[in-house]
Amino acid sequence: MKFGILVSEGPYTHQAADSAYLFTKAALEKGHEIYRIFFYHDGVNNGTRLTTPPQDERHIVNRWSELAEKHKLDLVVCVAAAQRRGIADAEEAKRNGKDGDNLAPGFRISGLGQLVEAGIQCERLVTFGD
Amino acid sequence: MSEEMMEEGGGGVIKKFCYINRKAPYGTIYALESLEVVLIGAAFEQDVSVVFADDGIYQLTKGQDTAGIEMKNFSPTYRALEMYDVEKLYVEKESLEERGMTADDLIVPVEVLSSAQLQDLMEDQDVVLSF
Numbered sequence: 384m385k386f387g388i389l390v391s392e393g394p395y396t397h398q399a400a401d402s403a404y405l406f407t408k409a410a411l412e413k414g415h416e417i418y419r420i421f422f423y424h425d426g427v428n429n430g431t432r433l434t435t436p437p438q439d440e441r442h443i444v445n446r447w448s449e450l451a452e453k454h455k456l457d458l459v460v461c462v463a464a465a466q467r468r469g470i471a472d473a474e475e476a477k478r479n480g481k482d483g484d485n486l487a488p489g490f491r492i493s494g495l496g497q498l499v500e501a502g503i504q505c506e507r508l509v510t511f512g513d
Numbered sequence: 514m515s516e517e518m519m520e521e522g523g524g525g526v527i528k529k530f531c532y533i534n535r536k537a538p539y540g541t542i543y544a545l546e547s548l549e550v551v552l553i554g555a556a557f558e559q560d561v562s563v564v565f566a567d568d569g570i571y572q573l574t575k576g577q578d579t580a581g582i583e584m585k586n587f588s589p590t591y592r593a594l595e596m597y598d599v600e601k602l603y604v605e606k607e608s609l610e611e612r613g614m615t616a617d618d619l620i621v622p623v624e625v626l627s628s629a630q631l632q633d634l635m636e637d638q639d640v641v642l643s644f
Contacts, residue, residue: 389642424546463549467542495553502640503526503557510643 385416387501391512393425394443395436400429403511404446411454418505419457420447421498422490424512427470430460432487444487451489458490459497528639530554531562534569535643539584544572547644548590555597562638563594564631565623566605570612573604573619591621605631 388407392399407417422429434444451458460470466479472492476484486492502508532551538544551563565573572588579586594602602623609615609625616625626634635641 391644423550424542464546495550496556498550499530499554499557499559502530502642503528503559508640508642512643 385418385505387418387505387508388420389510390422390426391424393428399511419501422460423464427460427465430487430490431485433485448487448489460492462492529560531638531641533564533643535567537568538572543644561599562601564603566608570608575620
C-alpha cells in the first residue's frame with residue numbers, strides 16, 4: 384500500500400515523532416511504499432540537525448536522516464511552520480537574512496501543497512499527532 | 514491554477530478531504546495552521562468538508578477580540594472560505610449544546626450535525642485531517 388505520513392508534534396516532547404518513525408520503518412520492512420513524510424506544526428522540529436540529545440538517548444533527527452538515505456524517503460518540512468519555529472535550509476536562511484541554517488540531511492523545505500498532494504496520491508494518509 | 518499544479522495535484526483526481534478542528538482558536542496554534550492547510554488545499558480543487566467540534570467551535574464564535582493577548586484575530590478568514598469554494602462547514606450539535614451556544618453565535622453559516630451524523634460523514638471521506 385502507498386502511505387503518506389503526517390507528523391504534527393515535536394521530537395522528545397511527544398511520542399508522535401517516535402510512533403511515526405516506528406510505523407514508517409515497519410511499513411517499509413513489510414514492503415509498503417512511503418510516498419512522503421510531511422512535518423507540520425511542531426513536527427518541523429524533527430528536521431533540525433542542531434538537535435543534541437544525551438548520548439544514551441535515541442537521536443530522533445539522525446534516525447530520520449538515516450532512514451531517508453536508506454530508503455530514498457521524501458521528508459518534507461512545511462515552510463510556513465518552519466519559518467515560525469526557526470527551521471531553515473541554506474536557501475531559506477539567505478532569503479530571510481539569517482546568519483545560519485539548520486535543516487538536517489535528507490529533509491527538504493516545501494509548501495503545504497505537498498501535504499494535500501500526498502493525501503491525493505496515497506491510499507492512506509496517516510497522522511501522528513496529539 | 515497552472516497546468517503544472519494540476520499535474521502535481523494528482524491529474525484530475527478528486528478526493529473527499531475532511532478537516533476536523535477540535536481545539537480553541539488561540540490556546541494552541543492548531544486552529545490557525547489548520548486554516549492554512551484548508552486555504553492552500555483549496556487550490557487543488559478537491560471535495561472539501563470542514564468540521565468544527567469540541568472546543569473547535571470557538572474558532573467560529575462572533576466578536577473575537579484578541580488585542581489583549583497580542584495574537585492576530587484570524588476569525589474573519591473563515592468568512593473568506595466561501596471564495597475559495599470551501600462551502601461545506603459542519604458543526605457538531607453536542608459541542609454547541611455543551612457550551613450553551615447555537616449556530617447564531619457563529620460568524621459563518623454552518624450545517625449543524627449530530628455526533629452520529631458526523632460519524633457517517635467521516636466514514637464517507639477519503640482523507641481525514643484532524644487538528
